[in-house]
Amino acid sequence: MLAAKHIQLHGRLQNISLNLAAGEVVHILGPNGAGKSSLLSVLAGLLTPNSGDVQLKGKKLQDYSLVELAHCRTLMEQQLHSAFALSVQESLSFYSQRPKIPPELEHALEITDFLSRPLNHLSGGERRRVQLCRSLMQIWTAIEQGNALILLDEPVQGLDFAHQHKLCQLINLLATHGNMVVVSHHQLNLAQMYAHRVWLMSSQQLVADGLTADVLQQETLERVFQCRVRIAFDSEQNKLIQTYLDY
């Protein structure tokens, strides 16, 4: 269980309270600058809020050592760092002692074919897949035990259509073991398909927290994104299928 109470971070987050249960997948949505990355950094214990606190499994984040946190939570940041000419294999070994990529990760991320290539010779999407693999392998033991907190900041950025869906399916699979997952991105349709719950942010505040279908309402989206939207509804399957901009 993860719980945040009255988080304030000057100029970035205002009075945010939330919680996340074992096995839940939450997608954070909201306009640029809304505070999604800042919130993920606070939940990871990498940014200390000016007031309020975050508790992971009943213990304040600041009472965990960095080593303890590094074994049970991962934060994949937006930026791709590949200044060094390390190979993909060397980069993975740096973060994990495991000799092999777990099959679930390989199935979704498909990176075995370029293990021997230098990271900085890969395409943007390929590099993103390596970055995801590395972040998840870092805490793979905790993930296998269903004990992990997985925080991913715009993980689908640069991924092709098929890999976006494979990643979302992987995330939901990992949650079935009891892991907690928070993912920020800008794809309303992926949230409609895969999120258990949505945190909608705007102007550094959490403006809605609820079941996906309840939060992704036309009126709410139009207010937050300041544009007209339309939502297509599949009446046979009784679910939302697509959100699109209405010109």
Ligand SMILES: Nc1ncnc2c1ncn2[C@@H]1O[C@H](COP(=O)(O)OP(=O)(O)OP(=O)(O)O)[C@@H](O)[C@H]1O
């Ligand atoms: N290092 C920083 N120092 C001070 N302010 C920052 C810093 N990083 C971001 N901000 C500001 O904090 C606010 C929230 O930024 P944040 O990066 O959390 O938004 P975001 O929702 O992740 O945006 P995006 O969708 O563009 O990635 C913005 O007003 C931003 O300009």
